[in-house]
Amino acid sequence: xxxxxxxxxxxxxxKNGEQVTWVTAYDFPMASFAEAAGMDMILVGDSLGMxxxxxxxxxxxxxxxxxxxxxxxxxxxxxxxxxxxxxxxSYQVSDQQAVENAVRFFKEAxxxxxxxxxxxxxESRIKAMADAGMLVCGHIGLTPQSSGPLGxxxxxxxxxxxxxxxxxxxxxxxxAGAYALLVEAVPPELTQFLAKKLTIPVYSIGAGxxxxxxxxxxxxxIGMFQAFTPKFVxxxxxxxxxxxxxxxxxxxxxxxxxxxxxxxxxxVRKGMEEEYAAMLKEYE
Numbered sequence: 001x002x003x004x005x006x007x008x009x010x011x012x013x014x015k016n017g018e019q020v021t022w023v024t025a026y027d028f029p030m031a032s033f034a035e036a037a038g039m040d041m042i043l044v045g046d047s048l049g050m051x052x053x054x055x056x057x058x059x060x061x062x063x064x065x066x067x068x069x070x071x072x073x074x075x076x077x078x079x080x081x082x083x084x085x086x087x088x089x090s091y092q093v094s095d096q097q098a099v100e101n102a103v104r105f106f107k108e109a110x111x112x113x114x115x116x117x118x119x120x121x122x123e124s125r126i127k128a129m130a131d132a133g134m135l136v137c138g139h140i141g142l143t144p145q146s147s148g149p150l151g152x153x154x155x156x157x158x159x160x161x162x163x164x165x166x167x168x169x170x171x172x173x174x175x176a177g178a179y180a181l182l183v184e185a186v187p188p189e190l191t192q193f194l195a196k197k198l199t200i201p202v203y204s205i206g207a208g209x210x211x212x213x214x215x216x217x218x219x220x221x222i223g224m225f226q227a228f229t230p231k232f233v234x235x236x237x238x239x240x241x242x243x244x245x246x247x248x249x250x251x252x253x254x255x256x257x258x259x260x261x262x263x264x265x266x267x268v269r270k271g272m273e274e275e276y277a278a279m280l281k282e283y284e
Contacts, residue, residue, distance in 0.1 A: 005041070007179050022083075035078075041080065041082070041083060045115075049061040050219075050225065051218070051224070066087050067109050084109060098128060099129055113137055113179065123175065136176075139184065141166055142156050183202060183211070194211070195210060223239050
């Protein structure tokens with residue numbers, strides 16, 4: 001059984017040029033699969049709103065949703081570094097609100113770190129949580145919770161003016177005391193610059209290879225979420241097709257009488273058949 005990695009392990013991996021692998025997971029089975037595969041980190045992302053709860057976006061996701069799913073993931077991956085994602089509305093009001101909700105993740109769900117979106121605008125939030133002794137990961141670039149002001153789900157930092165905002169956000173995240181930074185949907189040239197500029201690990205989700213590690217959403221990479229697939233996703237399986245075909249075969253077997261067969265049934269204990277039949281006859 002591999003030892004669970006911690007902050008210093010990730011710092012050393014950055015220094016040694018070793019890539020960190022992490023994936024989203026939202027339930028016990030998926031978390032157990034990720035741990036069995038040797039994943040370094042698991043993010044219980046607010047993308048659970050779309051992947052598991054059927055929302056159109058992440059905004060409706062609540063603290064209770066996130067806490068519940070973090071608990072399930074921790075049970076499935078007790079020896080993996082688990083990060084909870086702070087949902088919209090859990091940190092926007094004040095530093096105090098951010099700290100109180102972050103504490104819930106650690107106390108109730110036994111996470112190792114929390115993540116929140118934003119850079120400059122949430123610098124005081126990150127500092128407050130870090131000062132309270134919690135590991136915080138920043139998330140900049142394309143930030144789904146605030147995709148409206150960004151012009152929708154679009155790549156960021158594609159021109160010098162936009163890239164400046166991303167850089168300033170990255171510097172603010174590090175300055176505030178975050179232990180790591182997640183960069184989403186920006187050019188690899190910008191990701192590479194940030195990974196070299198910052199002393200903390202810089203991870204990519206759709207932000208290219210030249211950084212300290214990669215994150216993908218499980219539903220995207222295994223072909224389970226079919227509403228859309230981002231450009232940056234490599235699909236490693238087609239789980240939706242496998243499951244749908246299994247369901248179709250089950251429906252056909254039941255309707256045609258192929259299932260259940262005799263091998264799927266529990267039988268009366270041998271030697272008691274006549275007694276059993278007589279007992280049933282009493283109720284006729």
